[in-house]
Amino acid sequence: MKKSFQSLIASVVVSASMTLSVAAQAHENHQHKVEMLPGLDQQQIRLADIEPLIRRVKRSEVITTKQVGESYQGRPIYRFSVGNGDTVVLMWSQMHGDESTATPALFDLMHKIEKDATWREHWADKITLHMIPMVNPDGAELAQRYNVQGIDVNRDARALQTPEGRVLMAQGRELKPDFGFNLHDQSRYYEVGNTGKPATISLLAPAFNHAKDINDKRHRAMQLIGDMKAVGDRIIPGHMGRYNDTFAPRAFGDNFSAMGISTILIESGAFPNDPNRQKARAVNVAMLIEAIDSIAGEHYAEQTLEPYHSIPMNNSNSFKDVILEQVLVRDSGHEYRVDIGINRSSDARQNGYIREVGDLSVFPAFDRYDTNEYVYQAGKAYELPASGEALALSHHEYLDLLKQGYTHFVGADAMLNVRTHLPVLVNPRDVPGSRPQQRQNATFLLNKQGEVALAVLAGVVIQLQ
Known part of the structure; x- marks a missing residue:
């Protein structure tokens, strides 16, 4: 007897029951719950994490596994399949190695398929479903967008210079899917229109030519997105945008659309207080469940294009991680007030930088501070001992140094014994001087009534009063 992988299921249910779209409810009257497998709540997913x-899954009696190729460095690329219907659906994820939100979502979906036999039997004789959770395992290993050749796999649909791109195109040509789901991550700085809300999910039926014509296959993808939108509206109201549909002649989604595949792009983005994008992961699963139901029952055919076109366009690179409002700067006899916008990488302790200085009142931010009563102050460097015993930096001692105006250390790393959870900078580059500047390290102080009241260390804001 083959063993199911149901034993890995997490007990956490991340959303309330989600009903089918209005069109699907006419045919089905059951509810979906999104259950997430444990061990994948992290920013970067590598092959070892899903092995x-x-x-x-290889031992599953329901899902078949096939290695369909390998990466440039020889890592396997797997396809998982279920169902025997005439309508073929292909889903693929992580062709950009550092975009891994949908990879756990596909395994969550596979768990749902195994666990819920009633639901599976509803569509398995109508649909043949194929899933490739990790197209670019080498890029995933390095947590980078590109493969190890330095090529963007999603810009290799025509030249096919990458083994990963050749694998995906071979699957498209061999399987001839009716529907394709292209699963990506997008910048967390995307805003839904001008709403001030981050775009947690963005959807698109990609164009197949520069004119952005709508043929029957693209029309069908737009209809299906209309059904999927209803799910997003319930789970993340106001946090769903529409991706730019400018034709990208080298991209897989656009080329698959040109091949007659009704292609749906799902881009996973940020949600407040959710650094690992678990909200987007849950919405991916719920939308894919809805899509399978809609395709199996052809409910999408009843949908108009109005829901698709009603999705607000993304406003790219609008969000800032932090905005400090109306900071007073005194510099060489000049005095002025500015907003300071800060962005940071996923490792905020090391890579926060000043994104913009000036009037940022029109931009949204994940964290916004009213610093009207604060004065900008450049941080001082604390020199580490050249020899002897290393400086033991406790949390309390570090706070004292910050209050004295020290924001970073210079010298040998080995001469500092860190015992605090706060960011500690040793020999940082581009620390601001007497006035904050764009692209500089976001490391400085804010003074209030003659005392250091707030420290910014590589973009991390620390209240000292």
């Missing part, structure tokens, strides 16, 4: 799941 235990792959081994268990």
Whole structure:
């Protein structure tokens, strides 16, 4: 008897029951719950993270596993399949190695398929579903967008210079899917229109030519997105945008659309207080469940294009991670007030930088501070001992140094014994001087009534009063 991988299921249910779209409710009257497998709540997913799941799926009596190719460095690329229907659906994720939100979502979906036999039997004789959770395992290993050749796999649909791109195109040509789901991550700085809300999910039916014509296959993708939108509206109201549909002649989604595949792009983005994008992961699963139901029952055919066109366009690079409002700067006899916008990488302790200085009142931010009563102050460097015993930096001692005006250390790393959870900078580059500047390290102080009241260390804001 083959063993199911249901034993890995997390007990956490991340959303309330989600009903089908209005069109689907006429045919089905059951509810979906999104259950998420444990061990994948992290910003970067590598092949090693999903190998235990792959081994268990290989033993499944429901899902078949096939290695369809390998990466440039020889890592396997797997396809998982279920169903025997005439309508073929292909889903693929992580062709950009650092965009991994949908990879766990596909394994969550596979768990749902195994666990919920009633739901599966509803569509398995109508649909043949194929899933490729990790197209670019080498890029995933390095947490980078490109493969190890330095090529963007999603810009290789025509030249096919990458083994990963050749694998995906071979699957498209061999399987001839009716529907394709292209699963990506987008910048967390995307805003839904001008709403001030981050775009947690963005959807698109990609164009197949520069004119952005709508043929029957693209029309069908737009209709299906209309059904999927209803799910997003319930789970993340106001946090769903529409991706730019400018034709990209080298991209897989656009080329698959040109091949007659009704292609749906799902871009996973940010949600407040959710650094690992677990909200977007849950919405991916719920939308894919809805899409399978809609395709199986052809409910999308009843949908108009109004829901698709009603999705607000993304406002790219609008968000800032932090905005400090109306900071007073005194510099060489000049005095002026500015907003300071800060962005930071996923590792905010090391890579926060000043994104913009000036009037930022029109921009949204994940964290916004009213600093009207604060004065900008450049941080001082604390020189580490050249020899002897290393400086033991406790949390309390570090706070004292910050209050004295020290924001970073210079010298040998080995001469500092860090015992605090706060960011500690040793020999940082581009620390601001007497006035904050764009692209500089976001490391400085804010003074209030003659005392250091707030420290910014590589973009991390620390209240000292």
